[in-house]
Amino acid sequence: MKTLLTSIASGKREYILMIGKTQKSVAAKSLHYIKFHLTYNERIREVYGDWSKATAETWGAFEIILADGSIVACLGLNQPITGLNLLDRRPTLEIMDDVQDIHNTKTGESMRGHLRWLLGEAEPALDDDGKIINIATPKHELGLVIELKKAYGWFTPGSREGGGYDAIVDEEKKLSLWPEKVPYAELKEKEKSASSMNELRLYYSEYRCQLVGSEEQLFRPEYFRYYRGNLTYDSFGNQFLKITHLWRESDNKNFREDPGRFELSEPEMRPVATFTGCDPASSQREGASYATIVTIAVDAQLNMFVLPYFRKRVSPSALYEELQKRYIEYKPAWTTIEANGYQVSLAEQLRNSEAGMFMAGLRQKHITRDSKDTRHERMEPFFYQGRVFFAEGMEDLKSDLLLYPRGKRDTLDGLEFATTRIHGPSHVSTVKKMSLYKERMGTEDYSDSWLAVV
Template sequence: MNNPLLTPELKTQIYNDRNVRTAITRQSHLMFFNIYFASYVTHETARFQKELFSLSEDQNTTMVVVVAFRGSGKSTIMNMSYPLWAILGEQQKKFVIILSQTQRQARQHLVNLRRELESNELLRADLGPFQEQTDEWGSYALVIPRYNAKIMAASTEQSIRGLRHGQYRPDLLICDDVENLDSVKTKENRDKTHDWLVGDVIPAGDQQTRIIIVGNLLHEDSVLMRLKQGITENKINGVYREYPLIDDKGNIAWPGKYPTQAEIEQLKRTTGNETAWQREYLLRIISDVERVIHPDWIQYYDYNEIPPFDDDHDFRFTATGIDLAISQKESADYTAMVSAHVFGYEDKLKIYITPNPINKRMVHKETLDTAMNLSKSLGRGEMTWILVEDVGYQQAVAQELIRAGYPAKAVKVHGSDKRSRLALTSHLIQSGTVLFPKKGTELLISQMTGFGVEKHDDLADAFSLLINKIISLDHKEQTQGIWFLTDDGDWEGTQWRVQKKEFEDD
């Protein structure tokens, strides 16, 4: 960033006269930064940095979410300079809280502010003196008596609801790196951070409180991605900005610091890690986990794209894969039921996953009732296939369903592990043979793309059981005519309609 053009006379006045300084900087965060943080201004200010200053000044925007490349100055602008300008400038904030993923990180932000106040002659003259505070919860704060203002640090491990500075509720909340690679690995942790933000942080303020969230995109379901989606879909009032070092057209975001591709290549060599380069500088979500299913493989369908369920459109059957859990304890797995409509064979095979799969802890009777209700509801009055793993308790469930007159099948998995079974479905997902509804399978997709790190994988297991059985049937000779199963299990009669050869043993 580079200083605006200031005459030598004005520079002298600014340095010697506090009234001149405050008058010039009161309405402009950009001017404030260039005067009080002049030592940080080593390159020409980039367009995106000017936008950050502008966003910080716009009090009509109560939530600002910023994702920018490493070294962009986003934290210096929004987490160091802005809290001080918000107190000294026209916004006149009284209670600022800086939030980070850990208490150590939060304290470090205030340590950086304190050091700046101690070493920066102009800041010390205009904001000082200041006092340090530590309360009984270990929260760390700087108090600026001249402006009756307080800057406090807290973490995702702490609750800030109900906090006040005198009569003031928090009027500026700055979240900087409230997630890290470990915290986004599991949905449980992602939900925990999101619940903390919407249930604890946002309610801590009032209608005039500004919320600034700065970070990086670490996961497809991270808090920042959820906020991005909510703002983009106009479900959340706010502004989302994303600034990669190089955009899709090859434009460099900060030409003052990186004027040519040569400087970019030199920077890239210093990272020494392609994953870090993609994530930290190009803002592409790269997982450190070896994925079985990649998020960008998932393809979707609209409900009106499902063909009619008749022979003219090669409709074959509807089936549900079930992964059963026995215990209802909080730590136990869930019983999961994933269903699909199947059309065509081989290169014309299409599998439409139905929305809202079952995923809950159930006792034995509830499991049977749910499976039977699902079988009938999916078939529009006719029963549809129920597939369970051919092992122990699950095999017994299949037999009970058959005795009750439902088309159930115990499926052998031949000793393969869960990861391998899911991997066998990957080519059908990537090719678009397996399609997902645009809404209603978010948890299933999350378990599939996060397999191995998510706490639960029951839906993914039910999915792989279902799809692998469909794969095993795909090369069989197509059946001509309709077969029926009697109460005795013979392939005649009228109990329920199925194609016999579809589910014969291999």
């Protein structure tokens, strides 16, 4: 309302686009509020004049155009917006008001779709000097509030460090952010009530603008580690992971702004062994599970670095080709596939291929006696101990973990299969011998490309 009144007073002719979960909801909430005050607020009439329906060019259910050409329109999340203009103008301000709730944040795919819509539709539709404001409480680690808070170029105002408005300003002084509306004592009563029903996370989301893990959240964001690097080989076929950057989940925004801060003083050539897990999908229809192939590089301390993975709905023959291609690329010491008809089919195809390819583990039937939940939960200590590292862009895997036990788990399944037979690299002792030899010889120019064995 303030922006609209400023527009009227300054003659800027703002084009304000109100965006809600649905067009109808934002019209009922925000546009109705604006219409009411333009019509009945005596103070506004006294200061700014009559801007009610009587003087407006348009006074519709989803948009109003005032006498000076100022526009307020409503739109729902995911509605087409690119190229939207009224009176040959683009939106100068887009206000997103509670576009996400507990219902449309149940899957990683839906939340990723919201972010893509924002970046691919809402942002490009703005006027050259336009702005976007997102008003919301955090619902999930993959939700817009958290993603934009971590993103480069987006600013999060607030009463606390890092952004966000906490309803409790000072615990010691028992001071709330808006004591006339919600006093401190009332907030503490709400906290007790939520705690008694084991829903404390909802209280912290709505009133403290914080995400706290629920009892069911097994894989927490603070467990996540990241790396930047690539798999390399020496002339004997030994595998090394060349690592250039290492950082944590809490460092993500700083990493995006300045990756150099997390760059190692010199690249680390870490001896590794690779292992592959494959979770075949049974259908290509829309909404079905994805087929996944996940390969990990494991070092001597059993730290696991997830290499670029495969995740698509494909035919059995296409999955076979992809598995073959990734075996050639990563040369895993062991390949584990979920025991079903696919495993027999894939093994037979590989045996009969022109290459006569042999994959260790593929012909051994992998029978899982434990439930999928039990197998996934056994992976939690790896994450808790900070022994699992993601590469950039592995949002599907991150989504599977943060949404567990809800949502899809295709990539998590592939990762779990990859961990079934892990061990450290056998060439670690060779690398140690090389380092000792270099130290004794005192030569600075000794080859560090791992091309020699002693």
